[in-house]
Structure formats: C-alpha cells, structure tokens
Amino acid sequence: MLFPAEPFKIKVVEAIQKTSFEERDRLIRQAGYNVFMLPAEKIYIDLLTDSGTSAMSDNQWAGMMIGDESYAGSRNYFRLEETVRDIFGYQYIIPTHQGRMAENLLFNAMLKPGDIVPNNIHFDTTRANIEYNKGIALDLVIDEGFDPDTELPFKGNMDLRKLVRVIDQHGPQKIPLVMITITNNSGGGQPVSMENIRQTRVLLQKYNIPLIFDACRFAENCYFIKEGEHGYHNKSLKEIARELFSHGDGCTMSAKKDGLANIGGFLALNDPQIAEKATNLLIIVEGFPTYGGLAGRDLEAISRGLQEVLNEDYLHYRISQVRYLGQLLLEGQVPILRPIGGHAVYLNAKAFLPHIPKSQFPGQALAAELYRSAGIRSVEIGSLMFGHKDRETGEDVFPELELVRLAIPRRVYTTMHINYVAESLIEIYKKRYQIKGLKLVYEAPFLRHFTARLEEVDS
Ligand SMILES: *Cc1c(COP(=O)(O)O)cnc(C)c1O
Numbered sequence: 001m002l003f004p005a006e007p008f009k010i011k012v013v014e015a016i017q018k019t020s021f022e023e024r025d026r027l028i029r030q031a032g033y034n035v036f037m038l039p040a041e042k043i044y045i046d047l048l049t050d051s052g053t054s055a056m057s058d059n060q061w062a063g064m065m066i067g068d069e070s071y072a073g074s075r076n077y078f079r080l081e082e083t084v085r086d087i088f089g090y091q092y093i094i095p096t097h098q099g100r101m102a103e104n105l106l107f108n109a110m111l112k113p114g115d116i117v118p119n120n121i122h123f124d125t126t127r128a129n130i131e132y133n134k135g136i137a138l139d140l141v142i143d144e145g146f147d148p149d150t151e152l153p154f155k156g157n158m159d160l161r162k163l164v165r166v167i168d169q170h171g172p173q174k175i176p177l178v179m180i181t182i183t184n185n186s187g188g189g190q191p192v193s194m195e196n197i198r199q200t201r202v203l204l205q206k207y208n209i210p211l212i213f214d215a216c217r218f219a220e221n222c223y224f225i226k227e228g229e230h231g232y233h234n235k236s237l238k239e240i241a242r243e244l245f246s247h248g249d250g251c252t253m254s255a256k257k258d259g260l261a262n263i264g265g266f267l268a269l270n271d272p273q274i275a276e277k278a279t280n281l282l283i284i285v286e287g288f289p290t291y292g293g294l295a296g297r298d299l300e301a302i303s304r305g306l307q308e309v310l311n312e313d314y315l316h317y318r319i320s321q322v323r324y325l326g327q328l329l330l331e332g333q334v335p336i337l338r339p340i341g342g343h344a345v346y347l348n349a350k351a352f353l354p355h356i357p358k359s360q361f362p363g364q365a366l367a368a369e370l371y372r373s374a375g376i377r378s379v380e381i382g383s384l385m386f387g388h389k390d391r392e393t394g395e396d397v398f399p400e401l402e403l404v405r406l407a408i409p410r411r412v413y414t415t416m417h418i419n420y421v422a423e424s425l426i427e428i429y430k431k432r433y434q435i436k437g438l439k440l441v442y443e444a445p446f447l448r449h450f451t452a453r454l455e456e457v458d459s
Helices: 021-030 058-064 075-087 099-110 124-132 160-170 194-207 218-228 237-246 272-285 296-308 312-331 362-374 415-430
Strands: 092-096 116-119 136-139 178-181 211-214 250-254 265-269 344-348 379-381 403-407 438-442 453-456
Touching: 021 362, 058 296, 075 092, 075 237, 075 265, 075 296, 092 099, 092 272, 099 124, 099 211, 099 250, 099 265, 099 272, 116 160, 124 136, 160 194, 178 194, 194 211, 194 237, 218 237, 218 312, 265 272, 312 344, 312 415, 362 379, 362 403, 362 415, 362 438
Parallel strands: 116 136, 116 178, 178 211, 211 250
Antiparallel strands: 092 265, 250 265, 344 403, 379 403, 438 453
16 A cells, blocks of 8 residues: 655754663653653654644744734634634634533533433543533444454444434433534544444434534544545545535534644534533633633634545545554554554554463553653553442453544654554564563542552562
C-alpha cells in the first residue's frame, strides 16, 4: 500500500527533547510507573491523546489575531454559527469550553431521573454526564465491536436488534434520545456506516425519539464512508457530512478532536425548546451565549478548523498515517487491535506480555516500558483504568480487553517519527519477556488510573 506524504510544510517548529535511558528510568520510577505523572517536557513522542493536541494551521493562527473579544455578539461567534450550520445543518449553536460541557447541557435539558440513553458505545465523559443527570447509559454496538480481531469495515455500527429490544422493553417514553458516536472512540475509533445511521433514524422516527450525534471525529468517520461504503466514493466529504447529520436532530462536539483546535466544543440542536433550556444553564455555568466558555479567538480557530478538517488531502493523509503505524507494527508481528481505527493504534497488551497476569497490569507495564526504552508516552486502557473490586465479593474484576493506546495527534508528527515509534515497539517486543509486572502502592477511590502509583513486582 502506498501512503501519501504530508500535505503541508512546516513553518513553525517546537523542539522536543531526547533524554537518556538512565534519566527516563529514574523519571518513570519517580512517577510511580504512571505516565500521567511524567513532565511532558521529558517526553520525546507524546501519543497520550489526540485531544487538544492538534497543530493549528497558519490560517487558524491568523484567525486568532482577529478574535473579537466583545462580551456579547462577537463576530467570531457568528462565523462559527455560519460554519456549523453549513456543515452540520443544525439551527441553534451553543459554544462550550469543551465536549463534556455540551453533554452536560444536553442531558440536563433532556433527561428525567431513570431515563435511558442508548449509544453505540458511550465515551466515559458521556456516560458520566448521563449518570450525573440520573439517567442510565446503555452500549448497544454490534457484538463484533467488542471483539479485537474481527475485521469489519464499520465496526462502530449500532446493533438495531438490540435497540428495538431496549425500546420494546422500556417503552419510548423512557428514552428521550438515542446517541451515535462517530467514530466510536471507546471501541477503538471504529466508524459507523451511513446505512446504519439511516436505518437507526428510520427506526427512531417510528417512536418519535430524537437522534443526537457525538460528533467528535465526524470528519474521520466521513472519510471511512467515502472510502468503504457503496455509493459515496464520488461524493465530497462535506456532502457526506451534510447527509450524515441530516439524519439527526443535533450533536455534541469536542473541537479538540476534529475541530483541529486546542480547546473548545459546542452543542448544536434543531429543537428551540431544548436549545433554550441548554442556553439558560450555559449562562450560569459557562458564559454569555455568544462565547460559552471560550475567547473570541478560540471561536475563530474552531470555525476555521472545521472547514480545514474536511479537506480530502488532509483526511487521506490523516487516516493513512494512523494506518501506516498499524501496518508497520503488524509486519513486525506486534499484536494490535484490528481493523486500525481513525485516530489511534491499540496494542493488545495481553498478547504482547502473555507472562504478566492481569492482576499485575500488563498494559501499564507496557506503557511504562515504552517510555523507559524510547521516551514515547501512550496510555493504558485496561486493568488499571477499568479494574475494580466487586461490591459484594470484594474480589478483583478485570476488563476483557487489555490495551495500550497510541493516539496520533493531528498534523504534529512526521513519518520519521512514526517509523521511530514502530521500530521502538518492535525492539521492545523482541525482549518482552524481560518486562516485569506491576503492583499498586497507591490508588484513589475514583478514576484511579490518573493518580495511581505502582512498583515493579520482583519475580
Ligand atoms: C473527547 C470526547 C468527548 C469529550 O470531549 P472533551 O472535549 O474532552 O470534554 C466526548 N465524546 C467523545 C467520543 C470523545 O472522544
């Protein structure tokens, strides 16, 4: 397969520092084998997340200089409104400081206690905001979406039979909205097909249930549709996006992903009553409706980013770069989740480190080793993030999948950086049996992975 070269040249550079093995060995011990506790300056390649880490273009930076910081009625808001209406087609645009606030406003406006919100797979902030607003979050992705090895082009699809069953069981009055996350982040960045979205829409119309997209990676999803779904090859990405969003009633958006911005988000809706409720809360928790939680310059960067992200050459390069890393790893026999998703490559740590039991956090051990050996930061999505004690028996419960995510920031790293990541991982794979398991020495009661401290197990 041929991969495209970067469709940009570099005007501004940021130095990154290569440290010695000895320094990294000391730093990772000091950090309690937790990559969240490392100083970012001591990281050579940072693949912790693709959120808020995009490189902005010269066009976006130029937009920052024409930020209108008026308290009310900033011109940058009107430009964002125009851009979102143009691409997404929704009427009411509510700017927020990031995606999770759009979620909170939406659920606050739409949920009653005990209501059910289905999704393909809820992202963790989405689930948390539903539960915070006393609702119940259900994950109804197709069964293959939970299997790390099934190759399927649209593994993020909603399972319509499961959805019908949930509606029949609870009644449509208990389901104020259904969500679809594009691409399905928690399921490995897998896309959802237009056909699946259309069928979901048809089903929901029978019951008068609104469909709201979690649109964080909408452009990447549209690229997968253009590439892999019959009838879309000759459509422009913007046409595909418009068609996709026409099947829904609104969306939540984190501009830190496909907004190509470092901060920001919005809620977009067609229903004036829900928009009014959300706006009333916005004024209490974020700010005036024409800036939300953002500066005028941020609004401008987002509206320019939303236009750039649908550029065909950009998306071809973007998806190809992630795929390129995945293919290098597959060629080097390194076990990864397949197919390769839109924004990240996921290492299968259970297969990578078969000698380390789940109780000794193989994913975290691999993430720590990747930093120690090569200065690369990744993130564990496994026993440390999701493991917990059973409430009744007190026994340890571990998740099915033990993954390490290599999220690729947009427009930040070159092909040579990607080669370096792949080569480092292939080297580590060759000496994998030297890697030791870890044990917890400190854990917080909630979201323990952020602050946990660990030590190597002597075996
Ligand atoms: C990042 C993300 C969010 C939350 O957005 P923030 O800007 O981080 O608050 C919601 N849903 C998905 C799918 C995401 O990836």
